[in-house]
Amino acid sequence: xxxxxxxxEGWRPAVEIVILAVGLYYAFLFIRRTRGxxxxxxxxxxxxxxxxxxxxxxxxxxxxxxxxxxxVLAIAVxxxxxxxLRRILAELGNLPLFNPTREQRENIEDIIQTVDRLAPxxxxxxxxxxxxxxxxxxxxxxxxxxxxxxxxxMETIFFPNNAIHxxxxxxxxxxxxxxxxxxxxxxxxxxxKSVGTRHRAAIGLTEESDAVxxxxxxxxxxIAYAYRGQLVRGITIEELRAFLTSVLVxxxxxxxxxxxxxxxxxxxxxxxxxxxxx
Numbered sequence: 001x002x003x004x005x006x007x008x009e010g011w012r013p014a015v016e017i018v019i020l021a022v023g024l025y026y027a028f029l030f031i032r033r034t035r036g037x038x039x040x041x042x043x044x045x046x047x048x049x050x051x052x053x054x055x056x057x058x059x060x061x062x063x064x065x066x067x068x069x070x071x072v073l074a075i076a077v078x079x080x081x082x083x084x085l086r087r088i089l090a091e092l093g094n095l096p097l098f099n100p101t102r103e104q105r106e107n108i109e110d111i112i113q114t115v116d117r118l119a120p121x122x123x124x125x126x127x128x129x130x131x132x133x134x135x136x137x138x139x140x141x142x143x144x145x146x147x148x149x150x151x152x153x154m155e156t157i158f159f160p161n162n163a164i165h166x167x168x169x170x171x172x173x174x175x176x177x178x179x180x181x182x183x184x185x186x187x188x189x190x191x192x193k194s195v196g197t198r199h200r201a202a203i204g205l206t207e208e209s210d211a212v213x214x215x216x217x218x219x220x221x222x223i224a225y226a227y228r229g230q231l232v233r234g235i236t237i238e239e240l241r242a243f244l245t246s247v248l249v250x251x252x253x254x255x256x257x258x259x260x261x262x263x264x265x266x267x268x269x270x271x272x273x274x275x276x277x278x
Contacts, residue, residue, distance in 0.1 A: 110154075111149075112240065125216040130211055142179065154176070168181065202215050202225075
């Protein structure tokens with residue numbers, strides 16, 4: 001068999017192997033960043049053990065049940081990773097036709113000024129910046145505000161003893177949508193005891209959505225942000241500005257769907273996160 005025929009018959013399997021390898025690699029990275037990672041790890045270990053035992057001992061009934069089980073495995077994956085899949089689909093489905101960079105930078109500065117006013121006087125704050133996924137699906141309660149996003153308005157909302165100061169604020173596109181919202185708390189057990197309810201709510205909301213959450217500690221006045229289930233504490237105003245700009249300001253104008261998908265996969269790779277604080 002000549003080299004040309006080998007290449008002609010072998011390129012398709014090679015392409016399939018490459019596609020499967022890339023798919024499995026990014027699936028592994030995706031699972032590592034989700035809350036369901038321990039569940040999947042234990043599930044796969046149990047499944048592998050049962051498969052090996054049934055093959056070695058030739059247990060016909062169990063082997064047949066396992067074969068049937070693989071048919072509903074896709075449904076189990078959808079149930080376990082429902083929040084993460086919903087977030088990814090929401091991002092893929094939101095293909096912007098233009099890039100409102102100037103407006104987004106102004107919104108970031110309004111949030112920065114709010115934090116810069118509240119942190120020195122230790123006024124607690126919990127600010128969720130809504131992106132593609134509407135947060136009404138994952139938050140509870142709240143008072144409709146529907147006002148322009150300004151540092152003065154935000155400072156008024158979070159001022160102690162205000163009727164709506166307790167809870168989170170949701171902002172989107174330069175407007176304050178709701179205040180006094182209840183965010184879902186994270187169920188993670190690996191967080192330090194110093195991570196309080198406000199910070200756990202920030203992590204919990206970013207686990208369930210694509211929102212960015214900014215936190216000001218009422219006890220210490222320290223600044224933190226949460227994104228994609230990761231919490232970074234003890235940051236400066238400049239570090240917060242740099243982070244919000246990198247996430248919220250789109251540097252490239254229109255993107256094709258495949259560029260959007262590639263960026264989304266890259267975002268799900270494990271990165272540095274400090275939930276213990278600095």
